[in-house]
Amino acid sequence: MSATQPSNVVPVKDDDARSSASEDSDISNEEGWEDVEPDDETQPVVGLFSEKVYPDVHAMLKETKEKYSFDLQKIQRELGLDFLEKIKLVNYLRSQVKAGNMSPDVSTKEKFEDDAYLKPVLEDDALLYSLDDIEDTESEAPRGTEADKRVVELQEELERLQSQFLEYRTAVQKSMEDQLTQEDDKIVAAGPSTRTAPGKAEEIDADYFSSYSYNAIHESMLKDSIRTDSYRDFVYENKHVFKDKVVLDVGCGTGILSMFCAKAGAAKVIAVDNSNIIDRAKENIHENGFGDVITCIRGKIEEVELPVPQVDIIISEWMGYCLLFEAMFDSVIYARDRYLAPGGLMVPSHATLHIAPFADSDFVASHVSFWNEVYGFNMKSMQLGIYDEALVRSVEPSVIPAESTVFLPLPLHTITVEELSFLKEFEVTLKDDIDALDGWSIWFDIFFMPSRDAPIADDAVVSEMKKKGIVSFTTGPYGPETHWQQGVLLIDHGDKKPVALKKGETIKGKVGYQKKSEKSRSLNLSIEWSGENAGSGAQKWSLQ
Secondary structure: OOOOOOOOOOOOEHHHHHHHHHHHHHHHOOOOHHHOOOOOOOOOEEOOOOOOEEOOHHHHHHHHHHHHOOOHHHHHHHHOOOHHHHHHHHHHHHHHHHOOOOOOOOOOHHHHOOHHHHOOOOOOOHHHHOHHHOOOHHHOOOOOOOHHHHHHHHHHHHHHHHHHHHHHHHHHHHHHHHHHHHHHHHHHHHOHHHOOOOOHHHHHHHHHHHHOOOHHHHHHHHOOHHHHHHHHHHHHHOHHHHOOOEEEEEOOOOOHHHHHHHHOOOOEEEEEEOOOHHHHHHHHHHHOOOOOOEEEEEOOOOOOOOOOOOEEEEEOOOOEOOEOOOOHHHHHHHHHHHHEEEEEEEEOOEEEEEEEEEOOHHHHHHHOHHHHOEOOEOOHHHHOOOOOEOEEEEOOHHHOOEOOEEEEEEEOOOOOHHHHOEEEEEEEEEOOOEOOOOEEEEEEEEEEOOOOOOOOOOOOOHHHHHHOOOEEEEOOOOOOOOOOOEEEEEOOOOOOOOOOEOOOOEEEEEEEEEEOOOOOOOEEEEEEEEEOOOEEEEEEEEEO
């Protein structure tokens, strides 16, 4: 259940990143280009009341006023909103429309004063960057004709927007993290019997499950043939394991895994999901004639009551980015400890987490150095916190200059929730010369063993296991791409010039995983490393 995109993560192909870097380089090398007045500075904007994409903010505002009788500019003026209040208003409107309310109450700004509305509802929402620049179309002043005058105006405008964006981003990060921590502390202190209203943790949990109510997420996962084929192949190739068994599908989504199990001969399948997708799953199951075998239950696995005291098999696709993002595995472990019969089977049965060095100067240039000069302007403010974010990208094998090493094997039948927060040692040896150690890459492998007693090495290799007839797959750069891609953790070298490293150098270190808070589905990752020429370093990243 991992297609929910982290708010700061925009997966792109590594080739796309290289292409982007190349294009940027080409632009920057054109003589005199920065002195030419651009013909069009518009940016596409998604509508407030629909998913329609407009060519610019003025076109969106005009149709919103005419079609939906909603005048955003007028409301901003009448309520006297400052910059952050305008941000809250847009996110409040988008959240209301997303919930099905096409007539949000904007009579007073108290309706959206909660700092939760600082968090963007729509990823990369261009409207949020245009709020203080919105004026009535009919009163918009004509553009100047002198190139020098226009450049000065743009520079002044850029400085203002940079300042506002920095203020907005800082406020979002501080407010959301502080509130979540405070609410979690209140929940722990109060205990379940004294709680009268949901806190921020519950709201975020609700957002998580709500994100799985939409078709696009499930389409992405189902079209990931590496993922879906592996589950199907294991179930169909081991029908003797499933025949006449009781199976629990945790986080069933569309019901595809449940139907695999029913078709393989399971006597009963219990499909549990806490999002609205359970309604579609019921329809899918009945449409395919499995209504007498599969029972669908809406709710968290920790809160529902199953119609049976125990099950023979638990199947679930719980894996997130860098394996543990979203913390769904916690729920699978709960289900295992609560319902799995002695000798019962977990599907999949094992996972391994890998780490390898990352060396790609083109990627660093396209992601970080890019902001040093954008169309002739210094946008270094956009680099604020850029090294703090764990990225999700598809990387090429050529930028992985060492064999990966497993830093955490996960035997799904026995591992505990406590073991999912850890600091583990690793060691890698460069197989190529590199200009610099630009970062680290993390991915995972998954294995489906037909028996809980079947042995498997902690550093099992997918290709070798497949030769033995074991269904397995990798999300690493050496296998076919999956929707999980790979985690990329860029190193912030600061003012130090990165050092070139030679083939054969060994780098040792420790990698850590820690939830941002007890109730959080986000991850904090940390890596410490040292080498003879690589020196020593330590850094933390957030995946959220």
